[in-house]
Each structure stands twice: as structure tokens, then as C-alpha cells.
Amino acid sequence: MFRVARLIAAKDLRVELRSRVVTNQVLPFAAIVMVMFAFALNSDAVVSRVAPGLVWLATLFSLLILVQRSFAIENADGATDALRAAGVDPSGIFLGKAMALAVQLAVLELVLLVSAVVLYSTELRVGGIVLLLVTFVAATVGLALVGTLYGGLAGGVRGRETLLPLLLLPVVAPVLIGATRATESALGTGGATVADGWPWVGLLAVFVALFSVGGTLAFGPLIEE
């Protein structure tokens, strides 16, 4: 299962390295969203107060596009059918695609964090670096797992990409809440302390645990048709 996962992840990342769709389209999209937030809120004080929330909101929007891209390459030329026909373990496909998605999300979040520092004058503090890192890893893994799970469901049916946001956004609400609060603590936004952040990381960890097991079990029945 893990060998299959590694192969699938390597394949997805290789496709991205050669096509540069995420690099050339999704990253600029995420950056423009950050600029748009500043236009809408129109206040330096407000923007720097809500910066952690905006980073994660922009991540969620970009996640929808990344997931669609991830399954567009599977549906083209019936790649999923070929994988199934070859008897590839669906759990391996699930974990592999989630791994590739997590790598892409991590790059995206780094760009968003840097743009928050540049655009919203967000300041990183040394004491919160560990919390910030753990939060980003946990949230990224959680989003990648759930994104892959529901992407497989919506992506398997042609022309039904519109369904993905409706299914995915309610599920990732806990990640938005947990990751935003933990990031606020790590950055010290609104006077939050680092110690406040760790319970939220716990919430993210529960999320990851539930959906790594649930996703591995559910993905097979969802894609085999």
C-alpha cells in the first residue's frame, strides 16, 4: 500500500513539475486573493488582526482548485479506470494522491504566509515557530486527506465539479477554526499566547486521525464503479 502511495505521489508531483499548472495558475490566484482581502477590509489594523484567518481562508479556496486539478489529471484519458483495471490498491491511490496534494498545499501555504508578512505586516515570533510549524503540518495533512476523499467522489463523475465545494467546505470547517486559532497563538495576534494554541493543534490531530482511517476505508467504494 505504501509503495503504491509513494509511486502515485511521485507521479502526481512529476505531472505538476512538467505542466506547472499549480505554480503558474494556483499560486498567483492565492496571492491575488490575499490582495483582494485587503481591498475588501480596507483597514491596516483589521487586516493584521484577521491575517491568520485570511491565510487559511485563501488556503481553502486554493484547496478546491488543487483538488480539482488533482482529479482532472486522473480523469483525462481514463487514468483512474486504468489504475483500477490494473488492480492497484485504492487505499494506496488515496494516500498517494493525498501526499502529493499535501506537498502542493505546503508550498502554497508558505507563499500565503510570506504574502501575509509582506502585505499585512504580520510578524513571526521566535517562541511561536514550533507551534506554527506543527499547526501547518497538521492542517495541511488534514486538508489533503479530506480534499482527496471528496475529490475522488466528485471527480469520478464527469461534469460534476460544482459539487465539490458544497461537500468539502462544511467538512473542513474544523480545520479552518483550529488552524486559525493556533496560528493566531503562534503569531501572537490579538494578544493570544503560544500556550493557547496547543489545544487547537489537538483538534487538528483528531481530524487527521479520523479522516486518515475513514478516508482509507471509504475511498475504495467511492471510486470503484
Place this chain on the structure above:
Amino acid sequence: MATPDIETSATAASTRAGTGTTFTRFVGLATIVGMIALGVFGLLLSPADVQQSDSVRILYIHVGTVWIAYVAFAVTALSSAAYLWKRTTSLTWDRLAGASAEIGVLFMALTLLAGSLWGRLSWGKFWVWDARVTSTAFMFVTYVGYLAVRGLGGSHQQRARRSAVVALLAVLEIPLVHFSVKLWRGLHQDSSVADRTHVNLHGLMLFSLFISLVAFTLLYVWLLMHRQRVLAMQDAIDNTGLDYALQQRRDEGDL
């Protein structure tokens, strides 16, 4: 119907003219009686509340509808599990899950509507960011998504397996959303406005609530039986429709 000869794959439901039976008529009559009783007790006999005055009467609807929504979603989850379990797999479970989810979404919408009207009167706001209110809204959206998944198309078996998995994932998701929203509110708001547990209920009010639960439960059972049979008929039409088309093509070949 013009094609009585090819109804071979139709289920028992399609051979009936309607979805009513003696039992559903009995339940339907009981529902009407229950609703009239609810109207009489809720609007006339039960007293107005000391603090909320007449707006308390909205709760006789609100409590009944939210109860049905929860029951309906629980039935959806159990039927979905029954479908996925190999020893009990049957499209009847799938249709039961679908019918129940449809009713659940309807009653959840009514719950949110009645709740926001009550909130406007009691709290001065249609919406408060209370954990229970917020996670209820998420539950509503989740099952709207479930119904959308049911409508994706494909064979009946594809629909059944896909939607059963989504229904079970919803069981995983909803407690997590509720828990995280509760944590979120817990750290930002000292006390919840929705905490009504201290209210001491008048005997007639309690009785009206009881009637509400009974009447709405009867309504749910009645709707569920009819809706499940309608879905069975739709599936049967899909099947016979295909047979009919095949038969037509064969007839063309014979000419």
C-alpha cells in the same frame, strides 16, 4: 400504461396504483388528529410564557421539527450502514436512507426557519453564533450535499454505494464540527444565550411539547413510507424504461 407486457423487472411497489395502504391511511389520519390537537394545545390551551409571552408557542413547532430532523438523519445513517453491510445489502435500505434524508433536510430547514423567527422575538436577532445553532446549520448543508450526491446519476447500485459512504462520512464529520464550533464559541463568549435549561416548564406547556413530538413523529412515519415507495416506483420506472427501449430496438430489427 401502454406497456403492461414488459413490467417484468418492476418491484412490487410499481404494481400498485398509489403509495397508500390501510396502514398509511391509519397513520395519516392519526397525524391529522395529532396536528389538530397540537394546534389546540399549542395555540389555545397552553399559557403564554412569563418571559417570552406568546413567542414560546413557536417552540411547539421548533422542538418537533428538530426532533424529526435528528431522527431522520439517524435513520439515514443506520440504513446506509445496513446497505453497506454485505449480509443485509438491498436497494430498499438505500431508498429508505434517501427518503429519510429528504424529510430530514425539509424539517431541518423548518427548524432553522422557526428557530430564527423565535430568536428574533426572544434575542432580537435572527441568528446567533451559538455552537448548537451553528452546527445545526452545518448539518443542514451536509445533508443538502448528501442529496446532491444521490442525484449524481449512474446505476442504482452506484448511487446506493456512493451515497451510503457519504452518509457514513457525515456521521464522522458532524460530531467533529459540533465539537470544534463549541470550542470556538467557548473561548470567545462567556455564556451561551441558548442555555434555557433553567426554565421551569408549566405542566400544559410540557404536555403541548409532548403532543408536538408525537404528532411530528407520526407525520415523519407517514411521509417516510410514501416517499420510500415513490422512490421504489422511480427505480422501477428506470428499469422498465430501459427494458422498453430495448424492446423497441428489437422490434425495429424484426421489421
